[in-house]
Amino acid sequence: MLLLVHGRSGGVVPDELWHLAQQLAERRQAPVLVHPLTAGMPNQLRDGAGMPLDAALPLTLAPLMLLPGAHVRSDLPRIVEQLRAIRPGAQLRRLPFVGAWPQWIAALREEGQELGLPGEVSPEPPLLLHHPLEGPLARRYLGTLTARSGFRCRATPYSAEHLAELRLTLHAPALPLALAANRLTDELMAVVGAPLLQRPRFRDCLLQVLEAQP
Known part of the structure; x- marks a missing residue:
């Protein structure tokens, strides 16, 4: 699962979001990644230990946005396209924004x-x-x-x-x-x-x- 979050200045992810991802990974017994909107999408996704994720595995994208602003309307579709480009053929499931x-x-x-x-x-x-x-x-x-x-x-x-x-x-x-x-x-x-x-x-x-x- 990939959590798409609001980053602070410089791409810093607040501690609350890291803690959420850690709890969620423990409950799901599967990797949970965190990606701030202020950072560009990498060419390869890696888990919390820095190991590359299998690009063929299904991925769930969870945008942790509370309002249907520009991030949801514009940035999110662009990020979906980027994920499909770096994971061609892999299943990508996109959840609605939290709000x-x-x-x-x-x-x-x-x-x-x-x-x-x-x-x-x-x-x-x-x-x-x-x-x-x-x-x-x-x-x-x-x-x-x-x-x-x-x-x-x-x-x-x-x-x-x-x-x-x-x-x-x-x-x-x-x-x-x-x-x-x-x-x-x-x-x-x-x-x-x-x-x-x-x-x-x-x-x-x-x-x-x-x-x-x-």
């Missing part, structure tokens, strides 16, 4: 209920802070996410100016829509809490779904 999983939406809904829905802790639904998206597909997705999760989606640019303003103005309960540590959670951990993979509900959701794949 489209019913199990993931259910986990968000449960988290939102604990943060506080109307009439409970807060007079308004909690906020789901997400990277800004553009286009009709994004608007449809965010509308569906709002309806199914119980959150109010709020676009949150990661610039220093916007994060500083958010630190001063955010009063409602909020959840960062980020699997692993990023600029939002780095700057506003005390306000929005830990990234999602540091929360058992979301880590368990990913492990259960990915472990069950062929």
Whole structure:
């Protein structure tokens, strides 16, 4: 299995994602590779010990993306083509991006209920802070996410100016829509809490779904 993830500057993979891959490999008893979007696809895939993978073996590609942004719409098809080029004739199974999983939406809904829905802790639904998206597909997705999760989606640019303003103005309960540590959670951990993979509900959701794949 190949986990396609958001890398940080310089192609660094956050620790949460390495830990997820290690747990998943132990459960599946099979190699689990991690590839950041910020790095180019190598000519040959290698396992965690650096050994080349048999190019004829089937491969499952799991894009660990939470939104249907440019990475899902543009980068993912390009990476699929690259994988097929370096593994000609091998079976390639591609999973939907995580944000489209019913199990993931259910986990968000449960988290939102604990943060506080109307009439409970807060007079308004909690906020789901997400990277800004553009286009009709994004608007449809965010509308569906709002309806199914119980959150109010709020676009949150990661610039220093916007994060500083958010630190001063955010009063409602909020959840960062980020699997692993990023600029939002780095700057506003005390306000929005830990990234999602540091929360058992979301880590368990990913492990259960990915472990069950062929």
